[in-house]
Amino acid sequence: MIERQEGVLADDTLAPAHCGLVGVDRERFMRAVEIATTVRRRYQLYLWSQGELQGVLPHALLICVLRDPCSGTLRVDRFSTAPVSDAAFNAFCASVDSPLARLTAGWVEDGGRPLVMRAGEPRFRRLAGGLAGLSAQSLAVHGTFDQSGALGSGFVFFDVGASASANTAERCAYLLELLVPYLHSALIRVSIDPHDETMVPYTDSTLTPREVEILRLVQRGVSNTDIGHTLGISPLTVKNHVQKVLRKLGVANRGQAVMKATVMRVIPPLPSSGG
Numbered sequence: 001m002i003e004r005q006e007g008v009l010a011d012d013t014l015a016p017a018h019c020g021l022v023g024v025d026r027e028r029f030m031r032a033v034e035i036a037t038t039v040r041r042r043y044q045l046y047l048w049s050q051g052e053l054q055g056v057l058p059h060a061l062l063i064c065v066l067r068d069p070c071s072g073t074l075r076v077d078r079f080s081t082a083p084v085s086d087a088a089f090n091a092f093c094a095s096v097d098s099p100l101a102r103l104t105a106g107w108v109e110d111g112g113r114p115l116v117m118r119a120g121e122p123r124f125r126r127l128a129g130g131l132a133g134l135s136a137q138s139l140a141v142h143g144t145f146d147q148s149g150a151l152g153s154g155f156v157f158f159d160v161g162a163s164a165s166a167n168t169a170e171r172c173a174y175l176l177e178l179l180v181p182y183l184h185s186a187l188i189r190v191s192i193d194p195h196d197e198t199m200v201p202y203t204d205s206t207l208t209p210r211e212v213e214i215l216r217l218v219q220r221g222v223s224n225t226d227i228g229h230t231l232g233i234s235p236l237t238v239k240n241h242v243q244k245v246l247r248k249l250g251v252a253n254r255g256q257a258v259m260k261a262t263v264m265r266v267i268p269p270l271p272s273s274g275g
Contacts, residue, residue: 021178028055029178039186042077043260048186049079050259057175060136061158063092065104065143066187067151075191076100081262083269088133099134102127104154107141114173115141116160134158142176144184153184207248207266214241216267219258 021029032052039045049062061080068075076093078084093100106127107115117124118138128139136158143154160172207215217227224238231238242254251257261267 025056028052032056032179033182036182036186040189042190045186045190046079047256047259050081053179057140057157057160057172057179059140059157059160061134063100063156063158064183064187065100065151065154065156066191067146067153069146069148069152081269084134091133092131099128099131100154100156103139103141103156104143104151107143107154108145108151112143112145114176115139116169116172116176118169140172140176142173142180144180153187155180155183207245207261211241211245211248212266214238215245215257215261218242218254219262219267219270 032048032055035048035052039048053062060082061078061084064077064079066075067073074093078089092098103115106123107113115123115127116138117127117140119136124139128136138158138160140157140160141154144152146152155176157176213231214227217230222230224235224242227233227238228235242257245257246252246254249257249260251260258267262269
């Protein structure tokens with residue numbers, strides 16, 4: 001029997017002390033969990049994945065897979081602030097022998113334990129292959145099973161922990177165990193949302209060409225005054241356009257408007273600073 005003394009497991013191999021969340025790490029995790037429970041729409045999942053989730057588990061790209069238990073079809077989505085081309089994304093996901101298929105199959109075969117691997121490792125080369133046009137120095141994979149024991153959902157993190165050297169493979173695996181139940185629940189809620197933006201994209205009748213033009217300048221950090229100078233209109237007119245955009249997108253500020261419009265593909269992402 002494992003005895004507890006002063007709140008610590010006697011067998012510390014079951015709960016490595018260095019993996020526990022304390023101080024700021026614990027606060028960030030609790031905040032991430034709190035916000036995750038409020039996610040109902042795809043743009044909210046995007047904001048959460050690029051905000052609170054990054055504070056707990058930094059990553060460059062997150063690919064989510066949800067399996068329909070009736071048809072067995074997979075719904076795949078991606079969340080990243082950097083541009084990911086449709087061609088590269090489709091190549092990563094599309095075929096039965098795609099990197100995504102190998103990674104999720106490897107996770108299932110390994111008994112559903114989190115997989116954390118670095119470029120150059122044999123397992124990375126075997127499962128990830130050439131990443132089909134995407135690139136990563138590390139990958140982390142975890143998911144959930146359905147009642148039949150098949151894949152229920154899967155999550156692939158690219159360059160996980162890239163901005164936090166303290167995130168060892170063991171710690172990343174520990175964090176994945178904590179986070180994935182909340183990711184799975186959020187993904188389920190997004191998938192059943194009748195107003196899912198992935199199914200009903202915005203059109204020019206929702207945002208006017210002028211509003212899109214202004215939003216792209218807002219995305220680049222241009223002030224209302226400078227937008228007015230660029231477009232030959234007054235700063236007050238720019239402000240009115242921005243307020244209309246906020247109302248139409250159902251967001252509270254300019255930053256949220258840019259993020260949501262990017263997710264909706266109303267405006268393209270800005271090129272990454274690296275290239």
